Amino acid sequence: MSTVTGTSGEDRSDYTRAESREIRRRSLRLLGSLVTPLRLQLVLAAIVLVISTALRVAGPALVGWGIANALPAVRAEADWMPTILVVIIFLITAVGGAALIGWYAVVAARLTQAVMLDLRKRIFLHTQRLSLEFHESYTSGRIISRQTSDLDTIRELLDGGLNELVSGLLYGGFTLVALLLLDWQSGLILAAMGIPLYFLMRWFYLRSQVVYRESRVISAKVIVKFVESMTGIRAVKAFRKEPANDREFGGLSSDYRDVNMRSIRLFGTFEPGMMALASVSLALVVFWGGFRVTSGALELGFLLSAVLYVRNFFAPMQEVAFFLNSYQSATAALEKVSGVLEESPTVPDPAKPVDLWEARGHLRFEDVTFGYSDDRTILPDFALDIPAGQTIALVGTTGAGKSTLAKLIARFYDPTRGRLTLDGVDLRQLHPKDLRRAIVMVTQEAYLFSGTVADNIALGKPDATLDEIQAAARAVGAHAFIERLPDGYATDVNKRGGRVSAGQRQLISFARAFLADPAVLILDEATASLDIPSERQIQEALGTLLADRTAIIIAHRLSTVAIADRVLVMEHGRIIEDDTPAALIAGTGKFAQLHSAWRESLV
Structure with missing residues (x-):
């Protein structure tokens, strides 16, 4: 402690950053230990997700090819085979993609439940093994918060947020690649608009990181206050503590409301920014594509495909933003849970125990x-x-x-x-x-x-x-x-x-x-x-x-x-x-x- 007290502000900042990095490494170690036994299921889920995403991305390209090639064949030669073939392939990709997404949802849910079962048991077994010194300093309300609200937050991340991130990034990446292959000029426009999109998402990530960590801390305080008041209700009533408790709990609840309002304001800025970028990208693609369609350099059908791909690219980015919402909250919760699991008993079991089958009591x-x-x-x-x-x-x-x-x-x-x-x-x-x-x-x-x-x-x-x-x-x-x-x-x-x-x-x-x-x-x-x-x-x-x-x-x-x-x-x-x-x-x-x-x- 003395070395920290006497350091400059810059050294103190480095100390805090180092401490934060260690906390993150600790959380990642915990997460790694939870998913390692499930790596085969993870590989299966990844394969299913990649194939289903590829099938979903194929849709706009098929629509564009059908308009550009199949429909002219009907008009010129009354040949319906290309159109029928496109429709059949489109249906196969749509139905196959939907079926695989359903399968992926089941596999991902099983993974989530397996991780949560392991984590819930670990917390209970570990806190039981911890010495009395830990329990005398760590309030019951905080332990309950670790086992309830924090685990629920992690479950929400694994259940929905992580799926949104992976599927969103995959879908966005596949969409950009497909657009570049279909019309590289529209693809370059979309890639260029990715630069302001990156800065917007980074701004949201950094701002929300502070807000959601503060949210977890205040949430835990609300739970602790409620649990302690209800557990000690006899003392509360005996000493007429109800008015003071009302004021304290009201203050904590107000703080919790305020921090939630700050997160809502963040989304109120982020979502319109995302919509504006999507609209500008779409306008540029339509403008440049329309110019090329009139000059005969681009088929109208492929312009439609490009428009669909641009719209599809920004839709999952919204899901990625929602993931950032869940991620901030879940990261703070995972840090608290990993902190409890990192605690060591101050009264450890002996490495080589001595048996005493019949004690006399001396x-x-x-x-x-x-x-x-x-x-x-x-x-x-x-x-x-x-x-x-x-x-x-x-x-x-x-x-x-x-x-x-x-x-x-x-x-x-x-x-x-x-x-x-x-x-x-x-x-x-x-x-x-x-x-x-x-x-x-x-x-x-x-x-x-x-x-x-x-x-x-x-x-x-x-x-x-x-x-x-x-x-x-x-x-x-x-x-x-x-x-x-x-x-x-x-x-x-x-x-x-x-x-x-x-x-x-x-x-x-x-x-x-x-x-x-x-x-x-x-x-x-x-x-x-x-x-x-x-x-x-x-x-x-x-x-x-x-x-x-x-x-x-x-x-x-x-x-x-x-x-x-x-x-x-x-x-x-x-x-x-x-x-x-x-x-x-x-x-x-x-x-x-x-x-x-x-x-x-x-x-």
């Missing part, structure tokens, strides 16, 4: 230093040994590093320095399947997926029987309320668990953890959303849940801490107290003060 922090991407150190030179089967309670003020410690144990993040081991194996070397089986984290959110209650409990053990699922629910005290649901364990919890209360969702998440049977269980504020009766119910179940496994409990409610074998009081990423709950309560340290304040709050 955790050890060895001189661990950790800080997030903002370079702020959270855990400085942290050392801790947690024997297998021990229940640890982490206590401390907000920002002390408790949740960070839990995320490191769950390997959502890796230490910046030092190492964290499970039964002597560095977590960075442990096989992912063994890691996920050995360590389970239950958070305050208690997320439930759409599906039945049984499906959600069996999340960590998909092959579990109904008896095993019910046993897990009984162990944590969830069986009774589940049985009272409309369909019991077969009740669909609806999106985000909308059919059950926050406390019931938490109980289901406890049952899920119990069924997974991990060696290490992390409870990160897992009882925060429970009411007092539910918490007492959980307290009774925690004895069963935590038995014979290592447990790390993060809780502000000190009633939960009481069941721990050992309490660690954290402050600024360091352990300042470490002892049994009873010993710390009897002392005069930080935990004793917290416990005293908690008891007073109960009174």
Whole structure:
């Protein structure tokens, strides 16, 4: 960053251009990887398109030849054979061209759908593999935008825009060649008019490039604002954010309208310019051709063919312009999608994983230093040994590093320095399947997926029987309320668990953890959303849940801490107290003060 900050405006411009080139190369690499497996279908589509275009271009030449040669034969010799022959050939080229265009449309559609299927799966699979750090910094609205509006824009390009470009350029090129062969003088006039046409299209391309990129950015902001407002609708209503949201969304919508109006004004200039060039070209060809017809240097029929070719040349150029419209938008979308796919997991899977078939749960922090991407150190030179089967309670003020410690144990993040081991194996070397089986984290959110209650409990053990699922629910005290649901364990919890209360969702998440049977269980504020009766119910179940496994409990409610074998009081990423709950309560340290304040709050 320092090298960029101190550079001149020209150097900064070069840096930006270099960055833009790299983004384009990245997008082209992605596009190449998508179409390479389909190259045989691409060759087939190209052959079909070339033949169909050649057949379509032959029409005006046949009309001109028929007028110049076939009709005079009828008048002079009453010979209808040339006319019939021309009509038959014309029909064959017309029908054949139409049939091949239809075939090409099917082949192109299959190609588009194959590319979109591959790309859609890549985005989903890759974003799932990315580490928690990415998802905590990249909003859900932006991810949804990549998977929806950006992919739709790319599909529109492949489905229609690219077809318009290829067929338009081919048709225009074939038309110019045919006109040069038929009447080289009219062909030269058309070629000369191609020069201002080139400058007009280049102007449109450069101007629209900026507009459409801005359009994609603002479109994404509109989606993000809408998704975040609807996702957090409870907070919006609780804090009366509706008026502020209305103003912000209205402003974004106005910006989106303005950028769309600028693109419309671009077309409002480009299309009349295109029509003017077409009219001037046609007038010149008719004028010069008419002069030659009167002098006998050109047949009237071939002049008609030249007029048809000139009109046909400019018609696909309009399609090329529409492609530029789609291309600008799709290029910006492809850049954003390729940017996501270029992201690498900050917590990568090991190259040579170590198997740990049966974990005991012995955790050890060895001189661990950790800080997030903002370079702020959270855990400085942290050392801790947690024997297998021990229940640890982490206590401390907000920002002390408790949740960070839990995320490191769950390997959502890796230490910046030092190492964290499970039964002597560095977590960075442990096989992912063994890691996920050995360590389970239950958070305050208690997320439930759409599906039945049984499906959600069996999340960590998909092959579990109904008896095993019910046993897990009984162990944590969830069986009774589940049985009272409309369909019991077969009740669909609806999106985000909308059919059950926050406390019931938490109980289901406890049952899920119990069924997974991990060696290490992390409870990160897992009882925060429970009411007092539910918490007492959980307290009774925690004895069963935590038995014979290592447990790390993060809780502000000190009633939960009481069941721990050992309490660690954290402050600024360091352990300042470490002892049994009873010993710390009897002392005069930080935990004793917290416990005293908690008891007073109960009174």
